[in-house]
Amino acid sequence: MSKIPQFFCRLPKSIELTEGQPKFKPVSNFVSPTSEVRCSAYSSDGKCFVYTQENEVVVCSIDGQQLFTIPNKFVLDFVFSEDGQFLTTWSRPVKANDDSGNWAENVFIYKLDLEKKTVEVIQKYVNKMQSGWKPQFTADGTIFCRKINSSRIDFFKADAAEGNKTLYSLSLDEGKLEEFSLSPGKNPSIAVFIPGSRGNPAYIKVYSLPNLKSAISQKSFFKGESCKFTWNGLGTSLLALVTTAVDASNKSYYGESQLYLMGITGTFDQKINLDKEGPIHDITWSPTSREFAVIYGYMPSSTTFFDSRGNEIHTLPESSRNTIIYSPHAKYILVAGFGNLQGHVEIFDRQKKFSKVAEFKASNTSVCKWAPDGRFILTATTSPRLRVDNCVKIWYLNGTLCYVKNYDVLYNVDWRYQPLTDFPPIHTCRPDKCEVTPDISAVEFLAKKTSISGSTTSGPKGAYRPPHARNRTGAASRSLAEVEAARSGRSSPSSDESHSGESFFSHSRRIPGATPRRTIPGAVPLEKKSKKKRHHKKSVNNEASTGGIDGKTEGTKAAPSERSLVVGGVFSLEEKKTRNLLKKLRSIQKLKAKKERGEFLEKTQELKIETESKVRRDLEALGWKGDKEGST
Known part of the structure; x- marks a missing residue:
């Protein structure tokens, strides 16, 4: 057992957003x-804080x-209802204080009245396992089920007088109930998952309350051991992520995963076909309930957006991602790679054809959440996921770091819920510039980072050089081609600047006592072999760049571009050839500039360089129109 971090205890109004500019101050009335x-x-409604x-x-x-x-010993976990009225606690199981040998009730459902500062017990029962104990409430808080x-x-009525009286029950005869989920919305439904066993298929069934005699929608399939339900905000559709622990094809260590989309009306249910093999990393519904997004496939993963009927809308370029979160307004989308990935975060504007707004790096992030106003992002490194560098960071949506707070140990952090009506409309937001002044903690953090690394940004710094060749001039800075030219007697512009054209290798050949290179009678000299390999490699590259034999490309994949990111956009053979020839032409222009x-x-x-005229003729034959000086 350990103390909870002070930041989380001070979280009520510690980062308040009601005035646009966050207040990074601890709550003065809170006693740790x-x-x-x-x-x-x-x-859930943001009206109280419980510990x-x-x-x-x-x-x-x-x-x-x-x-x-609330008097209750050894509470290890609790959960709020969707409307925030009810609090359910789970305590450590203990024997009752009598001679019966039975277990004492360890799950309590409380109804909280914050105005009257009173609490009443709705129901209590026994659940020894710390799984499957959480009851689920309807959106209006009138009914709960367990x-x-x-x-x-x-199903029970959420009332102290009738909290123990069963309203109705759902009994399943197909097999063992593995998972269930009550939908949000005004017309509640319940989805249940029954895994397959002994050759029988697995089932997903959806029932409408209170009519539980027959399912309004169902789906049967094989290869299903566990399931995670994700409802849209209106409760009209749900996504079911079905997984198995073992992949029968032996392709994935994480098993197999399939995604199904179902509607509560029963008019449609389908499997979402994903065009890349690999696990499904994350799924999420838009707050509008009209679309959802999926990150899937082996790294670099693919990110695809679908409408409420499962039709593809848009696909982002492949990258190392495993997290996607919509902002509360559904205008901005955060896509990132956390966990064992590098923490690269990208923000896209959904209303502007998925244009990129900003990107930044939040390394070692274990918690990432949008602020209730949809303008700020919270990232944190928490224990026990990572026991070093525990901290909280607040970012503006354009990637500006606004606040940093370090902790020796941080276990959890969260925003207080506030409705969107508390904030200005999102169209007044200016992502091109930061509307807030960064806190002094962020300024000091960036200054310290700059003093250590020399730059606030991280990325490739150029070609790798071994330690002995760094910060040196002369022979160590020459390319291999220049060394070979000096060895063969060719002149180069840089030869006069470094040891009179002599390289380390040319000096080492004249070391007294050095063993001369041996040659095997009848064998092809090493120089001829190297020349033959280079010639073969060059011919293969030329063939690949021009489309291969008869204009067909085998084993190559076109580089992503704006057109390829649009669903349904396909490159023709002429377009591929034109793109490759333009790439050659740009390379020739760079070489001419060097010369x-x-x-x-x-x-x-x-x-x-001598092939420029041929490349231009081929481009003109394909219909390309450019200036005579090689503008591309």
Whole structure:
């Protein structure tokens, strides 16, 4: 057991967004707990803050003042209902204080009244396992349900007087109930998953409350051991991510995963066909409930957007990503690679044809969430995911770092929920410039980072050089072609600047006592072999760049561009040839510029310049129109 981080305890209004400019200040009225804390969180409606102590649960207002306490020993976990009225706690299982030998109730459902500062118990029951104990409430908070056994779900009225009376039950005869999920929205539905066993298929069924006699939508399939349901905000459609622990084709260590889309009306249910092999990393619905996004495939993964009927809308270029989050307004989309990836974050504008707004790097991120106003992003490194560099960072949506707070140990961090009506409309946001002044903590962090690395940005710094060749001039800075030219007696513009054209290798050949190179009678000399390999490699490259034999390209993939990112956009054979020839022409122009500056060129580079006229003729034959000076 360990104390909860102070930042999370001080979170109510510690980063307040009601005035546009965040206030990075601790809540003055909040008193930090002195004993161990197992868990803490804001209510779903953002009206209170709750944390646990050894013998009680403490309820605080958003300004940090303690409202009341709930006597309950050894609470290890709790969850709020969707409307924030009900709090369910799970305590460590203990035997009852009688001679019956039974277990004492360890799950309690409370109804909180913040105005009257009162609490009443709706229901209590026994659940020894710390899984499957959470009840689920409807959006209006009038009904809740919980799993009774492996094939039965009971529904209750969320009222203290009738909290233990069963309204109706859902019994399943097809097999063992593995997962269930109650939908949001005004007309609640419940989805259940039954894994396959003994040659029988797996099932997903959707029932409408309170009519539980027959399913309004169902899907059967094989290869299903576990399932995760994701409803859209209206509760009209759901995504079911079905996985197996073992991949029968032995292609993936993570098993197999399939994605199904189902509607509560039963008019459609389908499997989402993904065009790349590999696991499904993340799925999410847009707050508009009209589209969803999926990140899937082996790295670099693919990110595709679908409408509510499963039709493709747009695909981003492949990259190392595994996280996607819509902003509360559904205008901006955050796509990133966290966990074992490098933490590269990209922000796209959904309303402007997925144009990129900004990108930044948030390394070692284990928590990432949009602020309630849709303008700021919270990233954090928490324990036990990582036990070093625990910190919280706040970013503006254009990538500007606004706030940094370091901790010795940080376990959790979250925003307090606030409705969108508390903030200005999102169309007043200016992503091209930061509307806030970065906190002094962010300024100091960036200054320290710059002093250590010499730059605030990270990336490739050029070609790799071994340690002995760094920060040196002369022979060590010459290319291999220049060394070969000096060895064969050819002149180069750089030969006069470095050891009179002599290289380290040319000196080492004259070391007294050195063993001369041996030759095998009848064998092809090494120089001829190298020349033959270079000639073969050059012919293969030329064939690939011009489309191969008869204009067909085998084993090559076109580089992504704007047209290839649009769903349905296909390159013709002429377009591919034109693109490759333009690439050659640009390379020739660069070589000509080097030659004009007096830089050394290899023989192959000089020969490449001589092919300019042929490349231009081929381009004109394909219908390309450019200026006579080679503008591309």
